[in-house]
Amino acid sequence: MSSNVAAPDSIGELSRVMADAASQRHAIGVRGFGSKAGWAAAGDPVDVTVDTQRLDRIVEHAAGDLVVTAQAGVPLAVLQEQLAPARQWLGLDPPEAGATVGGVVATAASGPRRLLFGTPRELLIGITVVLADGTIAHSGGKVVKNVAGYDLGKLFTGSFGTLGVIAQCTFRLHPLQPVRRVVTAATDDPASVAERVFATGAVPSALEWDGAALTAVFESIESAADTQSAEAAAAIGGEVGDALPAGFGERPAGPVLLKLTHRLGALREVLALVASHATVSAHVGSGVVWVGAEDLGDLAALREAVAAHGGSVVVVGAPAEAKREVDVWGPVRGLPVMRRIKEQFDPDRRMSPGRFVGGI
Amino acid sequence: MLDELVADCVRHFAPSQVITDHAQLRTYECDGLASYRCTPGLVILASSTADVAFVVRRCAELGVPFIARGSGTGLSGGALPRTDGVLIVMSRMDRIVSVNVDDERAVVEPGVINAHLTRASAPLGYYYAPDPSSQQVCSLGGNVAENSGGAHCLKYGFTAHHVTGLEVVLPDGTVERLGGAAPDPVGYDVIGAVVGSEGTLCVVTEATVRLMRRPQAVQTVLAGFRTIDDAGAAVSAIIAAGVLPAAIELMDALAIEAAEAAVHPGYPAGAGAVMVAELDGPDCEVVAQLADLERLCTDAGAFEIRVAADDVERALIWKGRKSAFAAVGRISPDYIVQDGVIPRTALSDVLRAIDDLAAEAGVRVANVFHAGDGNLHPLVLFDESAGETERAEEVSSRIIELCLAHGGSITGEHGVGHDKKVHMGKMFNEIDLDVMQLVRCAFDPDNICNPGKIFPTPRLCGERPGRTRGVHPLAEAGIADVF
Numbered sequence: 001m002s003s004n005v006a007a008p009d010s011i012g013e014l015s016r017v018m019a020d021a022a023s024q025r026h027a028i029g030v031r032g033f034g035s036k037a038g039w040a041a042a043g044d045p046v047d048v049t050v051d052t053q054r055l056d057r058i059v060e061h062a063a064g065d066l067v068v069t070a071q072a073g074v075p076l077a078v079l080q081e082q083l084a085p086a087r088q089w090l091g092l093d094p095p096e097a098g099a100t101v102g103g104v105v106a107t108a109a110s111g112p113r114r115l116l117f118g119t120p121r122e123l124l125i126g127i128t129v130v131l132a133d134g135t136i137a138h139s140g141g142k143v144v145k146n147v148a149g150y151d152l153g154k155l156f157t158g159s160f161g162t163l164g165v166i167a168q169c170t171f172r173l174h175p176l177q178p179v180r181r182v183v184t185a186a187t188d189d190p191a192s193v194a195e196r197v198f199a200t201g202a203v204p205s206a207l208e209w210d211g212a213a214l215t216a217v218f219e220s221i222e223s224a225a226d227t228q229s230a231e232a233a234a235a236i237g238g239e240v241g242d243a244l245p246a247g248f249g250e251r252p253a254g255p256v257l258l259k260l261t262h263r264l265g266a267l268r269e270v271l272a273l274v275a276s277h278a279t280v281s282a283h284v285g286s287g288v289v290w291v292g293a294e295d296l297g298d299l300a301a302l303r304e305a306v307a308a309h310g311g312s313v314v315v316v317g318a319p320a321e322a323k324r325e326v327d328v329w330g331p332v333r334g335l336p337v338m339r340r341i342k343e344q345f346d347p348d349r350r351m352s353p354g355r356f357v358g359g360i
Numbered sequence: 361m362l363d364e365l366v367a368d369c370v371r372h373f374a375p376s377q378v379i380t381d382h383a384q385l386r387t388y389e390c391d392g393l394a395s396y397r398c399t400p401g402l403v404i405l406a407s408s409t410a411d412v413a414f415v416v417r418r419c420a421e422l423g424v425p426f427i428a429r430g431s432g433t434g435l436s437g438g439a440l441p442r443t444d445g446v447l448i449v450m451s452r453m454d455r456i457v458s459v460n461v462d463d464e465r466a467v468v469e470p471g472v473i474n475a476h477l478t479r480a481s482a483p484l485g486y487y488y489a490p491d492p493s494s495q496q497v498c499s500l501g502g503n504v505a506e507n508s509g510g511a512h513c514l515k516y517g518f519t520a521h522h523v524t525g526l527e528v529v530l531p532d533g534t535v536e537r538l539g540g541a542a543p544d545p546v547g548y549d550v551i552g553a554v555v556g557s558e559g560t561l562c563v564v565t566e567a568t569v570r571l572m573r574r575p576q577a578v579q580t581v582l583a584g585f586r587t588i589d590d591a592g593a594a595v596s597a598i599i600a601a602g603v604l605p606a607a608i609e610l611m612d613a614l615a616i617e618a619a620e621a622a623v624h625p626g627y628p629a630g631a632g633a634v635m636v637a638e639l640d641g642p643d644c645e646v647v648a649q650l651a652d653l654e655r656l657c658t659d660a661g662a663f664e665i666r667v668a669a670d671d672v673e674r675a676l677i678w679k680g681r682k683s684a685f686a687a688v689g690r691i692s693p694d695y696i697v698q699d700g701v702i703p704r705t706a707l708s709d710v711l712r713a714i715d716d717l718a719a720e721a722g723v724r725v726a727n728v729f730h731a732g733d734g735n736l737h738p739l740v741l742f743d744e745s746a747g748e749t750e751r752a753e754e755v756s757s758r759i760i761e762l763c764l765a766h767g768g769s770i771t772g773e774h775g776v777g778h779d780k781k782v783h784m785g786k787m788f789n790e791i792d793l794d795v796m797q798l799v800r801c802a803f804d805p806d807n808i809c810n811p812g813k814i815f816p817t818p819r820l821c822g823e824r825p826g827r828t829r830g831v832h833p834l835a836e837a838g839i840a841d842v843f
Contacts, residue, residue: 065703065734121552135825137794137825139795141769145513145733145734145735145773146772147769147775148784148788150799151552151556152795152796154520154552155548155550158548158549175602201643203575203641263541264463286543287542287544288543288544309542310540310541329546333539333546334538334550335547336536337803338547340802341799344802345798358547
C-alpha cells in the first residue's frame with residue numbers, strides 16, 4: 001500500500017491537495033501520527049495519503065470560556081500541556097501515545113475517564129472538514145451550547161477518514177481538578193465492586209479494571225477527593241494512593257485486540273464470555289470491555305453471545321492477514337442510511353475506501 | 361395528492377385518529393411560536409410505529425410533505441404545518457416501555473412527557489438529566505428533534521448526550537433501529553445526526569435514553585446583586601475557580617419583576633439581578649463548593665444569599681426562573697423570546713449592547729439566561745396594538761447579529777425551525793449550508809420530511825456543493841483557518 005504522502009500545513013493547502021487528487025481521481029487515505037493506523041479494516045489501496053501532522057496550530061484557547069480550537073495534527077498530549085497552566089484540560093484520555101486531536105476524533109477513541117467526561121462526540125463543539133473534492137465546510141461553532149444546523153462533527157467523529165478529512169476541531173474543556181486520589185482493590189468481579197463504590201455516593205472520574213484489580217479514580221478539590229476515596233476504600237477493601245497504577249487505561253496486549261460493548265448491567269456476563277482470553281480490561285460503568293488475544297478465536301460465536309447483551313464486537317487490532325479474512329466491524333444497525341451518507345459525501349468512493357462498515 | 365392521502369388515511373385509521381375537519385385542523389396551526397400559523401391539510405394522531413410508517417410510506421408514494429409534532433411547545437416554528445401536508449401528531453405514543461436501572465437506560469415512545477420519565481425513575485434513585493423549562497409538558501420526541509438542553513445541561517450535556525438508541529421511520533417509510541442500550545454503536549454516528557435535526561431527517565418512534573443516579577447532595581443558591589454586571593462577574597469568578605455547578609442562571613431586574621408578578625418567588629427586594637445556581641454531587645464536594653460559591657458571590661457584590669433548606673424552597677427558587685417566559689406576559693401584552701448564545705466572557709459587553717439597542721428602539725428587553733454556558737434568552741417586550749411589532753422584531757433580530765458578532769450562535773436550544781432560517785446564512789457560508797444538506801439528501805432526497813425548515817435555501821439533491829465554485833473563497837484568501 002505504498003502511496004504518495006501529502007502533508008499540507010494549512011487548511012487552504014489541504015483543500016488544494018484534495019482538489020488536486022480529485023482531478024486525478026485518486027483514492028485518498030488520511031493519517032495523523034498513526035497510532036491507530038492499524039484500526040478499522042485494511043481497506044483498498046490508496047494513491048495519496050494525507051498526513052495532518054503539519055496542521056499543528058492551536059488556533060485559540062479561550063480560557064474564560066473553557067473552549068479550545070486546534071488543528072487536526074496537534075498531538076493530544078501537546079494540547080493538554082498547553083491547557084494545563086490555565087488549570088484546564090480536554091476530557092479525553094485514550095492511551096495511544098502520540099495521537100493527534102484529529103486522529104482521536106476520527107476514530108472516536110476514548111479512555112477510562114469517559115465515565116465522567118464522555119467520548120469525543122460529547123466534547124466536540126465545532127469542526128472544519130475538507131471533503132474529497134477539496135470543499136471546506138464548517139459546522140457547530142465555538143460556543144458550548146449551539147443547535148444551529150446539522151451536527152457534522154458527530155457524523156465525522158468515528159468516521160475513520162471515509163467522509164472527508166477533519167482539519168480543525170473546537171472542544172469544550174473542563175477544569176483540571178487539583179487533587180487526585182486512587183483506590184485500587186483486587187477483584188475478579190468488577191461489576192459488584194463498582195456498585196459498592198457508587199453506593200457510597202461517590203462520583204469517580206474512572207473505574208478501570210485491568211483483569212485483576214479495579215482502580216477507582218477521584219479527582220476533585222482536596223477534601224472531596226479525600227473523603228470519597230476513603231469511603232470507597234472502606235467499601236471495597238482497597239488501598240488509597242495518589243498515583244495511577246502502571247499501565248493505567250492501556251489496551252490489553254494483542255496481537256488481536258477486540259472492543260466489546262454491552263448493556264451496563266451485563267458486565268459480569270460479558271466478562272464470563274471472555275474469561276479464557278489472555279488479557280481483558282474494562283471501562284466499568286461505561287459498557288466497554290477490551291480483549292487482547294493471540295488469535296480471533298470463534299468470532300461469530302462471540303458476536304452472537306455479546307449481541308444478546310445488547311452490544312457488539314469490533315476487531316480493532318489484528319495481523320493484516322487476519323483482518324482481511326474477517327468483517328472487522330460485524331453487524332451494523334442502520335447500514336443502509338450509512339451507505340447513503342457515504343454516497344452523498346464521497347460519491348466517487350475515494351476517501352479511505354473499504355476501511356469502514358459494510359465495505360464503505 | 362393530498363386528497364388521495366386523506367382518502368387512504370380515512371380508510372386505514374380509526375376515525376378518532378384522523379382529523380380533516382377545518383375547525384379541528386386549526387387547533388394544530390402553530391406550535392409554541394404562535395406568530396407563525398398555517399392550517400395543516402391533514403392531521404393523523406399516530407398510536408404506533410406502524411401508523412407512522414403507513415402515513416410516511418404513502419406520503420413518499422404520493423409526494424406529500426409530512427411534519428411530525430410532539431407536544432407543540434417548540435419555540436422556533438419547527439413543527440409549523442403546511443396546508444399541502446400532513447401533520448403526524450406523536451402525543452398518543454406516550455408509553456414508557458421500560459426503565460432499567462441496571463443498564464441505566466429507559467426506552468420511551470416519543471410522546472412521553474419529559475418530566476414523566478424522571479418521575480418514573482425517581483423511586484429507583486435515578487432521573488433523566490435534560491430539563492428544558494417546558495419539561496412538564498414537552499415530549500421526549502420533541503426533545504430529540506431539537507436536541508433540547510435546559511438549565512442543567514451546563515454539567516450534564518444536551519439530549520444528544522443522553523440518547524443511545526432510536527427507532528426511526530425514514531422518509532421512504534422504512535423503519536430502522538439505530539444504536540440501543542450499549543454505548544458506541546458501530547458505524548457512523550447516525551444518532552448524532554438525527555438528534556437536533558428538527559424533524560427534517562426522519563420521524564423518531566422510540567428512543568433509548570440514559571438515566572442518571574440521583575446525586576447524593578443538591579444545594580440551590582439564590583444570590584441577589586445590585587447590577588447585572590456584578591452578577592456576571594460572579595459567574596466568571598465561579599467558572600474561573602474551577603467550580604462546575606449543575607446550573608447557573610441569571611435574571612435581570614425586568615425579568616425579576618415579571619416573575620414576582622406571576623409566581624411570587626420572593627426574590628431579594630431591590631435586586632438588579634439574581635443568580636440561581638445549583639451544585640450537585642457527593643456531599644463532601646458540594647459542601648466545599650457551596651462555601652466557595654458563597655464567597656465568590658459575596659466578593660462580586662452579592663447583597664443577599666439564600667441557600668434552599670429543602671425541596672420546597674428549592675422548587676420556589678426554580679419556579680421563578682422556569683416560569684420566566686410566561687411571566688413576562690404579566691408586564692407586557694406581547695413579547696418575543698430570543699435564544700442567542702455568546703462566549704460567556706462576552707456577557708457584560710453583550711448585555712450592555714442589548715440595553716443600548718432596546719433604548720434606541722424604545723422597547724424593553726428582559727433578560728433571562730443560562731449564564732454558565734452563555735445562552736441568552738432576551739425577552740423583547742412590546743405592544744402589538746400600539747404598532748410596536750416591527751420595532752420589536754428588529755431589536756430581536758439585531759440581538760442575534762450581536763451574538764454572532766461575538767462569535768456565538770443564533771440558537772442555543774430552541775432550534776432554527778422556520779423562525780431563524782433567515783439567520784443561518786449569517787452564521788454559516790453557502791458552502792457550509794450545502795454540505796449540511798448532503799445529510800438531508802442522504803435521508804430525504806425528495807424533500808418531503810418537514811421541508812422548509814432550518815435552511816434558507818433548499819438544494820436539489822445531486823448537486824455537488826462547492827464543485828462549481830472551485831477553491832473555497834476563504835482558502836483562496838488564505839484565511840481558511842478562521843473558524
